[in-house]
Amino acid sequence: MTISDTRAEFPPVCTHELFERQVARTPDAVALSFGTRQVSYRELNERANKVAHHLRERGVGPNVLVGVCLERSPEMVVALLGVWKAGGAYVPLDPTYPPERLSFMIGDAGTRWLLTEEKCRPVLGSLSAEAIYLDSGWPLLEHQAHDNPAPVAHPSHLAYVMYTSGSTGRPKGAMIVHSGLVNYLWWAIQAYAVGPGHRVPVHSSVSFDLTVTSLYTPLMAGGTVELLPEDAGAQNLVAALQRTGGHGLVKITPSHLELLSKQVNPIHVPGMARVFVVGGENLLAESLQLWRDLAPDTRIINEYGPTETVVGCCVHEVRPEDPTSGPVPIGRPIANTSLYVLDPSLRPVPPGEMGELYIGGAGVARGYLNRPELTAERFLPDPFSDVPGATMYKTGDLSRYRADGILEYLGRIDDQVKIRGYRVELGEIEAALAAQPKVWSCAVLAREDESGAKQLLAYVVARDDARPDAGELRSFLKERIPGYMVPAHFVFMDALPLTPNGKVDRKALPPWTGETAGAEKGGKPRTQTEQALAAIWCDLLKRDSVGVDDDFFDLGGDSMSGIGLLIQIKSTFGVDLELAGLFDHLRLSTLATAIDTLALEKIPSGSGDGSSEREPSNYP
Incomplete structure (x- = not known):
């Protein structure tokens, strides 16, 4: 095990206080751009303050959770900052999620208030939370004071609770505190050289922690957040990068980078961005060739980190002499972070040997909301820390240290996978699929296609010969889990293969052959x-x-x-x-x-x- 001394000073404040300091420095600078609309730091701060005063009148304070269900827009940022300024913590709720999932998250978090907009009303259904509409209901907020509320939150209080896929069939909420978030943002601002005048696009959901980097680093450092409209893929990001170029920081997944490489005009590649921060999935050097060839001055940084340790805890900047093929290392820990590679007895393994990665330091979450057993299983006392009560997070990721102290990612221990940057527990998909009345039993795997991209594959045993078709199963799942968790293909079987102890033998599941289930709908193509x-x-x-x-x-x-x-x-x-x-x-x-x-x-x-x-x- 290699333990680096990563100790560094960072402000002992809450996240929104860093924003308020920046407002005082550059009140008239552009904080947000959204199409033709521009919002200054002063306007953003004052509108967030009105939301904060309104929430505080309703009893929002430290560790009180407030749901935020809004599409990308200035109002979304107003809501997030307003919750913090009131002293509370937000629960991001993606409006594209199925109503059943949103209902579960709101109920599990126990949120009494929900910041949203009229267009989200259909997906929210009848909820116990009180909806505060930031469009139609803004006249009720307009009379509130526009000054900064007196601070009531402490860095040890919750900043947000972000839900990720759960192996038991229900999502789990990771509880992130302000001190851990501030440590990451303070480090990122310096490491990625974000400053005044830098434009940073935000193209991903606020329910995806990749967005934390894109949204908050510029707001804490005097830059401009370029909010891109919702789209089904990354076309708005591609268009924005080609249209203007010169972006300071662009945070993307490897899948986004691949799409960008396929669509971008090579003449736009040089100067498109100062820094590409790539995270969420295993990064292969082959996908970087275009940028290394045509934009050698663009920094490319592989950032690794689970949601439970605040976005990123380990980085590797790609160097000219690095290999042009194979996995890119995940590198070295960020400030105030310790990375341990341990054996099953929690003993450090020597460099070069494989072990499970554990993460300690300032970014470790408080645990999972309302899940004490799972928290105790994944958040363990840190025996290597001299900080009283320190914990380390058990990642389930296999890794090893190279002789030079650089960390390599080697895969997963369990059934968790990454699909387009989103963390997916196969057990949650299986639980949702098993609830379909025509399904007797099922199993879900992630398989790589010829391009190396992962696709979800579901194996289904039908109940009483009443075999559903793939479209029926897909429609059923879309009502219960996010679209990125719905399997791409379904394989129907008479029975699932079992191991001698009666468990599903996943290694014996056959590969998908590409056969169409049933006849082609509407007949064969004619023209x-x-x-x-x-x-x-x-x-x-x-x-x-x-x-x-x-x-x-x-x-x-x-x-x-x-x-x-x-x-x-x-x-x-x-x-x-x-x-x-x-x-x-x-x-x-x-x-x-x-x-x-x-x-x-x-x-x-x-x-x-x-x-x-x-x-x-x-x-x-």
Whole structure:
């Protein structure tokens, strides 16, 4: 085990107090941009103060949880800061989550108040929490004082509770305190050189801790947060980076980086960003080649860290001499952080040997909300710390130290996986799938496709020969778990293989062969466009065939494969579609019709060859 001395000073304040200090320094600087709308530090602070005074009148104070269910907008940031300024802690609630999941999170957190907007009303249903609408209800807040409320929270109090997938079938909320968050942000501002004038895009959900880096480092350092509109993939991020360039910090997952590499015009690569911070998934050096070749001055940093230890606790900056293939190391600990590689008896293993990674230091969460047994299992007394009462987090990640003290990530011990940066417990998906009345038993695995991307694969044994189809199962799951947790493919079996002790033998589960369950919906493709489009679908979705009434997303497509579909449509047919437009044409036949229409619009009028009356046959 290698233990580095990472001790460093950081302000003994709450997170919002760092923001208030910045407001005093640069009140008229632009804090937020959202389309054509710009919000100064002064305006953002005053609007957050009004929310804070309103919440405090309702009894919000230290360790009191307030739900925040808002799409990306200035109002979302106003809400988050307002909760902190009132002294409370927020629970981020993604409006795209199924109502059942949102209801569970609100009930589990015991939130009495919910900051939201009218457009979120349908997904919130009938909740016990009191909804405070920051759009239609703003007149009720307008009369509140605009000055900073007197501070009541302490750095040891909760900043937020963020829910992650749970192996028992229900999400679990990690309790993050202000001191741990401030330690990370204070370190990140310096390590990533974030300062006045730097623009940082925010393109991910506030329920994803990747957003913490993008949102708060610029606000604490005088930069500008560029809030990007909601989209199904990362198209708004790609557009923003190509449109303006010169971003200070861009926080993305490896999946986002791959999409960016496929879509970006190479002439825009140099100067697009000063720093790419990549986190959430295992990073491969192969995916960095474009940036290392064309933008050698852009810093690329691999950041590792579970939600339970505040976003990031370990980093490695890619150097010119680093290998161009294979996994990128996760590096060395950040300030006030200890990383231990231990054997099952909690003894350090020598450099070069594999062990489980444990994390100690300032960023370790308080534990899981309302889960004392799980907290005791994952948050252990830190025997290597001289701080009384210090704990270390048991990550479940396998790792090893190299001889030079750099840490390498080697995979998971348990059934937890990362899908597009989101942490997913396979047990939660299995529990949701098992609740489907036609399912007798099931198992879920994550398999890598030819490109190295992970896809979820569900194995299903039907009840009493009443086999559901994949679309029925997918629709059932979409009502209960987030879309990124819904399996891409379903394999129907007569029985699941078992080990001698009666457990599911996951190693004996067969690979998915790409066979379509049942006949193609609507029959086989007929026109040339449908046939060419079907071939693209089969290639992307790894299927033998598709029908004209099949739905791309019901067949296992997602926002990432949707981007690939748009790229191939442009290459094959010479037409441009937006990802949002793809959702308007989910069936193969309707998408083919849209392609034909766009192709005809490109043919000059009056050409005299009758091309406007025939089916397009030659694609650019």
